[in-house]
Amino acid sequence: MLRPWRVSGAFRFYSYRPLIRSAQFFDSSRALQTSVPTDRVPLRKQLKQDAKGLKAQKKLRKEAEEASRQKWELTVGVEIHAQLDTETKLFSRQSIPIADEGGFGSPPGTGAATSTSDIPNSNVSLFDLAFPGSQPEFQAATLLPALRAAIALKCQIQPVSRFDRKHYFYQDQPAGYQITQYYEPFARHGYVDLFDYDGIAPEDGDRVRVDIKQVQLEQDTAKSQEYPPSTQLLDFNRVSHPLIEIITMPQIHTPATAAACVRKLQAILQSCGAVTTGMELGGLRADVNVSIRRRGETAELCQYNGVSGLGQRTEIKNLSSFKAVEDAIIAEKNRQIAVLESGGVVEGETRGWTIGSTETRKLRGKEGAVDYRYMPDPDIPPLRIGEDLISQLSGDLPASPDSLVALLVGPEYGLPIDDAKPLIELDDGARLEYYQDVVDILREIQVDSNAQIHATLARMAGNWVLHELGGLLTKTDRAWDADIVPAQSLAHLVDQLQQKRITGSTAKLVLASVFDGDRRPIPQLLEEDGLLLRPLSREEYVALAEAAIALNPQMVEQIRQKNQRGKLGWFVGQMMRTGEKGRVEAPKAEEILRELILEK
Template sequence: MLDHLSYKTPEPKVIAGAKADWELVIGMEVHAQVSSNAKLFSGASTGFGAEPNSHVAFVDAAMPGMLPVINEFCIAQAVKTGLGLKAAINLRSAFDRKNYFYPDLPQGYQISQLYHPIVGEGEILVDMGPGVARKVRIERIHLEQDAGKSIHDMDPTMSFVDLNRTGVALMEIVSRPDIRGPEEAAAYVVKLRQILRYLGTCDGNMQNGNLRCDVNVSVCRPGQYEKYQETQDFSHLGTRCELKNMNSMRFIQAAIDYEARRQIAILEDGGVVVQETRLYDPDKNETRSMRSKEEAHDYRYFPCPDLLPLEIEQGWVDGIAAAMPELPDEKKARFVDALGLSEYDASVLTAEVENADYFEAVVAVCDDGKLAANWVINELFGRLKKDGAEIDASPMSPAQLGGIITLIKSGDISGKIAKDLFEIVYTEGGDPAEIVTARGMKQVTDLGAIEAAVDKIIAESPAEVEKAKANPKLVGWFVGQVIKASGGKANPAAVKEIVAQKLGI
């Protein structure tokens, strides 16, 4: 369905240094919390906002003798995500221990997948404007358990630990260094979040930490990236620094821009960029060193002795594939092809899965994609934005909006009356057709009544009659006057035809 959409690749972001031009190279590691009621290796709840340490099983707290048991649903969610990213599903994967010591990690290690991840290579098409997109390759997706949370602001003399998040399933989605600018990085996260939400494998809530990113940034001279593509030698891309735990599209862009310029200044002064992990301070708009960048051997990875290798059957994967929902790119293409929408309107309506579902429910009632798109985007979205509300909190149901559009199509109400009706239904509720009947809002189509109104306006406006005969475009003035006199109920097309006939135009 995407064959008719032709995309060109955007140019890389070029930053002019004091001595030379530089290009950005960005890779991302996105940690997406798996949508699951239970944790990866225990039955403890994953609910957000509970009292500290109230969602902790014995295995989460690393009690002696407690063994992890894999949550099959989390495995299915990871496979579903891989299929949604057109990635290879590994029928055999394994879990490893990533060893480090921190108060919010009670086991002293994190169970992850370094050597044999559950999902292999895939790709995402990142929209960068009409007809422009960047294809970003996915290197891998692996499952791992989340750590707890250290709390430092309850008492200035003490630190506290909340283990509610400990053991929650995360998918770490690792991209290749294919992203070439701050805007592309944010657009990549937006598109990935969109896909995950369509799939139902992660809710994408960045405010709660359910989707967060580590961003690897380096700079190189023009032409070096092409050499990397030819040789797969990462030395052409420059030394990278990792920006940790980014959870805002705006901060992602600002942090990348600052970090790139920091590295350029070091290189142009003859210095060397140190590979390290850095944090972004949004108040100061700067990155600062957190620690030297660890390599795999620093964590002393080894196969988890408590878990056998995970083996899944192709038939099980095929069953998940058969039940896959329609993804945003395919839905957008269908809206363009089957419903005749513009690519812009289709993009707006598919940006969030709830918006797309609402729109399709409206179309199911009124059977008119273009008219439904116009009312959903311009009237409903505009009003919801004014009220600071989301689509799932809309006081107007798809059936009600579809009913208003159906009345427009049937000629029972005009566009002006429809807007008045929209306001009534939005604020008071009710069935649109019943409201039109009860309040006398039905459009006047009685030609006799319209003709009488036209005759009255013509008789009262001799000067305008002469002007309209000299300039037929002024016939619209008479149409407006008749519609105004009818309280907006006169059928505009009928009025225009009768006015033109009476004036001999």
């Protein structure tokens, strides 16, 4: 069975004064007559007008966006920088401290590497500080998570790769250069497939393939903290933390699909145990390259990553969330269109983005490869990767997100895509593993049942794991923990419900009891608390229904005359409240109500 690694419009405020149609106020000298202004609008009407106005604005924006899309073509390339899950730095023996057992991105039984919470400058080697005479020592263990990532991204692993020095002078780079792989990276020519369930733009269809130009190893920089007006503190713990940089081809043409691409890349890196954390904790950062051209235009266009005929690109650096990726691209697209439509020229430059902003801002003029003065690093020998290592890692690679989706929506589980996706994404894979445990136990309990019942049990288990148990976690603001409700308990609860030994409302009460700490076996709990279903007779259902109908004749007429059948559910609720606890089954109650109200 495929299993993942358990890796760790604006509100308007109104003031209310007494509404006076007309009144006269007198003082000792003269009479003053006042009346309410004729333009005052009742609150409910005003709210409806505001809602209509907001809807109209959205429609206009959508039409403007569509008109813009027909006239201008957006092209986006993505660069992902992800921290690798290793215990040592890339070029020194300095260890990266372990956070807690079973951390994010780790295979079972290992910890999660991170230095974000350590005392500043407490995990630094001489080489990290560029101390004169210190030499880089490539740590082979750092290559393993990088290879897992490249294999998961369908890349071709290069048998020989080399490191280069990328020169630039900034306080977070003590040597004056960053060691990376520019000319000969360790992996090339991969791809990532994006599907409609990944959140791509509707206009992009059901599937988009984005090619990956290369994946390269490189060292991270120091962490800087500004204290205006003139102080900047540096923490060198992060220097030489191993990164991979994933460079896609410029093949994305909508902001939503660009955000979906970053989200999918993160999911793949997490699923194969390659990274420490995702965007939400700073372990993954995205840069986007944005260009605009008029559709059909061919003259005076630029080239990027070997693709010619593109508009002048700008780079937006260090985006830290999926929403920021989408919003920054939209803002930059609009800015470039405005520049071009006013007769201006888009400059090649690096720009920044602040969450909540509506515009990108210039950081510096774009530096090219010549400015960086890339050159081979003379102190690091070539990196040679054997085919046997690639074969072994490929065989040990866990299931990919797409294969898990296919498994969950397939005949073995039969889940809707809206349930399959959250199960894969929630709690770093732990929720999915718990769900599969519940299903396995259910199938052991009902081992003699047919495939159709097994599929029904799998769908029921998905609903209870995601919605019922998930609702209790949300309500109590508790983090996921498989021991809160043992898989054995939930499986037996779903089994009792599926076999109609308890009602749905009883099952929810029992789940809440187990959630609060009741550890009695489910059959024992149901027996001792008298919760097993004792079905009502037809006569008892009719009596409960007639009593509820007699107390609410007006609502009965609304159902009959205005066909407001949704109100039948209210009557079902009344029957369940007045009937004996745990004995009223909602489907049977509704069936009797339909007979008495609609058919009689």
